[in-house]
Amino acid sequence: MDYVSALVPPVVMAAFFIGLVVTIVKSQGGPNKAKEDAAVDAAISRAESAPRTPRADGV
Numbered sequence: 001m002d003y004v005s006a007l008v009p010p011v012v013m014a015a016f017f018i019g020l021v022v023t024i025v026k027s028q029g030g031p032n033k034a035k036e037d038a039a040v041d042a043a044i045s046r047a048e049s050a051p052r053t054p055r056a057d058g059v
Helices: 002-028 031-050
Strands: none
Touching: none
């Protein structure tokens, strides 16, 4: 029965990982896609427009 106890954790982790991937794939697109894209675009534009200060070590 040691082989059963050795196989249970990887099987459980694989099942949760498959469920996570399925959830991520299902949540892509849909009615919230435009809102998500707008939020990402806003974050990128804020990051690009932020003033850059030189580091103390001159790099």
